[in-house]
Amino acid sequence: MNRRKFIQKSLFGLPIVLTVPSLFTQCRKENSPKLNGKSVIIVGAGISGLAAAKKLYENGFEVMVLEAQDKVGGRLRTNRSLGFAFDEGASWIHGVNGNPITTLAQQAGMTSIKTDDDSLIAYDFDGTEITEQRFNQIETEYNNVIKTLKNSGSLNLSFEELFSNLHNDKVSNRLWKFFLSTYLTFDTGDLNLLSSINYDEGENLGGDEHIATNGYDTIPNYLAKGINIKLNQRVTQVNYLSDKVIVTHNGSESKADYVIVTVPLGVLKKNLIEFSPELPPFKKEAIQKVGINCVNKFLVTFDRIFWDDEQYIAYTPEIRDKFNYFVNLNKINPNLKALMTFAYADYARLTESKSDAEIISEIMTHLKAIYGNSIPNPTNLLRTKWNSNEFSYGSYSFTAKETEIKHFQNLGQHLLKKVFFAGEHTHEKYFSNAHGAYLSGIREADTIIELQ
Numbered sequence: 001m002n003r004r005k006f007i008q009k010s011l012f013g014l015p016i017v018l019t020v021p022s023l024f025t026q027c028r029k030e031n032s033p034k035l036n037g038k039s040v041i042i043v044g045a046g047i048s049g050l051a052a053a054k055k056l057y058e059n060g061f062e063v064m065v066l067e068a069q070d071k072v073g074g075r076l077r078t079n080r081s082l083g084f085a086f087d088e089g090a091s092w093i094h095g096v097n098g099n100p101i102t103t104l105a106q107q108a109g110m111t112s113i114k115t116d117d118d119s120l121i122a123y124d125f126d127g128t129e130i131t132e133q134r135f136n137q138i139e140t141e142y143n144n145v146i147k148t149l150k151n152s153g154s155l156n157l158s159f160e161e162l163f164s165n166l167h168n169d170k171v172s173n174r175l176w177k178f179f180l181s182t183y184l185t186f187d188t189g190d191l192n193l194l195s196s197i198n199y200d201e202g203e204n205l206g207g208d209e210h211i212a213t214n215g216y217d218t219i220p221n222y223l224a225k226g227i228n229i230k231l232n233q234r235v236t237q238v239n240y241l242s243d244k245v246i247v248t249h250n251g252s253e254s255k256a257d258y259v260i261v262t263v264p265l266g267v268l269k270k271n272l273i274e275f276s277p278e279l280p281p282f283k284k285e286a287i288q289k290v291g292i293n294c295v296n297k298f299l300v301t302f303d304r305i306f307w308d309d310e311q312y313i314a315y316t317p318e319i320r321d322k323f324n325y326f327v328n329l330n331k332i333n334p335n336l337k338a339l340m341t342f343a344y345a346d347y348a349r350l351t352e353s354k355s356d357a358e359i360i361s362e363i364m365t366h367l368k369a370i371y372g373n374s375i376p377n378p379t380n381l382l383r384t385k386w387n388s389n390e391f392s393y394g395s396y397s398f399t400a401k402e403t404e405i406k407h408f409q410n411l412g413q414h415l416l417k418k419v420f421f422a423g424e425h426t427h428e429k430y431f432s433n434a435h436g437a438y439l440s441g442i443r444e445a446d447t448i449i450e451l452q
């Protein structure tokens with residue numbers, strides 16, 4: 001994927017353990033599909049869990065979704081506190097052609113607009129404009145390096161190590177840093193952890209890049225309609241020793257024929273769900289080997305527009321992954337006087353301990369370098385903290401140093417035809433994307449349907 005080019009509430013328990021023999025207490029509607037006598041519990045109400053839930057429900061399964069948060073959507077999360085939709089997780093439909101999100105968006109009523117990758121102006125750290133010719137020249141060089149670098153890579157060498165061995169002259173070049181950060185780290189993860197052979201794994205879909213305009217959460221809200229979803233239910237244990245799988249959540253136990261675990265890779269890495277019997281070595285290895293990155297998003301609003309009338313404003317600070325790319329939201333919605341910017345990898349993690357005032361000051365330093373000291377201060381800041389978010393512990397998965405494609409497959413491998421796994425991190429082609437997550441949910445639902 002290419003993101004430019006493609007560029008607690010814990011109600012933890014009730015102290016008493018309640019055992020609920022049949023959990024599927026919700027009355028089915030009159031026109032519900034005929035029941036087939038089998039039940040499924042889905043852990044997590046992100047797009048993967050909801051896609052599976054809808055498909056299984058439509059095929060006659062009794063479905064219950066257990067979601068730790070107080071709303072559905074997971075990393076499709078929209079903040080409307082300022083009166084418009086700011087997507088804190090996914091914003092783009094990465095390649096509209098053949099993308100299931102394109103169809104889903106139409107069904108759900110999610111509106112989107114094409115983002116024009118060629119509408120970009122770039123500035124050096126002191127505010128000097130970088131000519132289009134120079135930008136394009138380094139972009140071409142960057143693309144060539146990306147095509148060939150892996151030929152010299154190896155399993156336990158990071159992208160960063162290999163790049164600096166072969167292209168040491170480019171390491172501190174600010175424009176190179178911009179490309180490595182915005183074109184690569186944004187899509188994948190920390191360069192010092194990124195694989196030097198599999199950094200460009202995963203497939204891109206064709207067609208335009210579209211950005212959601214009325215909120216990506218429109219899709220999970222649509223998928224959730226009519227489904228039995230229990231919110232504020234944090235799953236802590238999955239026991240698949242006996243015939244039925246027993247799932248422990250908030251001190252209660254629920255049983256079903258099948259369970260689909262869709263919690264993010266970051267949650268699996270923290271061992272926050274105890275599996276009994278414990279996960280087999282191939283699964284533990286995959287959880288450890290595949291990487292989870294951190295991308296944080298920042299939205300700043302102003303009382304007037306002082307920036308270029310382009311879709312993207314690129315900036316080349318010394319610190320590689322720091323607020324180096326601005327999306328002009330006024331191009332997306334003429335009523336918005338707002339810019340969205342990003343922090344990636346370690347710098348993104350670092351932002352999470354900074355105050356709003358510090359963040360604003362750092363973003364403004366970059367904007368002032370470009371547009372001068374007389375620009376107004378922001379009227380609002382919205383920001384994310386995905387690394388410390390206890391429901392994901394990171395943003396999305398990537399091919400870390402020792403990651404092989406088999407590890408994504410192993411993350412999606414079921415256990416004894418009882419415990420199934422979905423989520424973006426289980427899709428070998430489209431990991432990290434909303435469409436990969438969606439397709440993984442459909443995949444697991446189909447597998448369970450075929451078992452009947």
Ligand SMILES: Cc1cc2nc3c(=O)[nH]c(=O)nc-3n(C[C@H](O)[C@H](O)[C@H](O)COP(=O)(O)OP(=O)(O)OC[C@H]3O[C@@H](n4cnc5c(N)ncnc54)[C@H](O)[C@@H]3O)c2cc1C
Pocket residue numbers: 043044045046047048049066067068069072073074075076088089090091092093094233234235236262263264267272273295296297386390391392394395396422423424425432433434435437
């Ligand atoms: C900053 C950012 C930008 C992104 N940009 C894009 C983009 O532009 N385009 C794109 O296609 N993709 C993008 N993505 C990726 C996309 O958002 C994800 O791939 C997708 O939403 C993941 O869906 P999922 O169902 O796998 O996981 P999630 O949406 O994370 O769902 C998992 C659910 O499990 C719940 N959960 C966690 N622990 C427990 C527990 N113990 N018990 C019960 N429930 C639990 C969580 O609360 C969550 O609701 C972005 C993601 C981020 C974070």
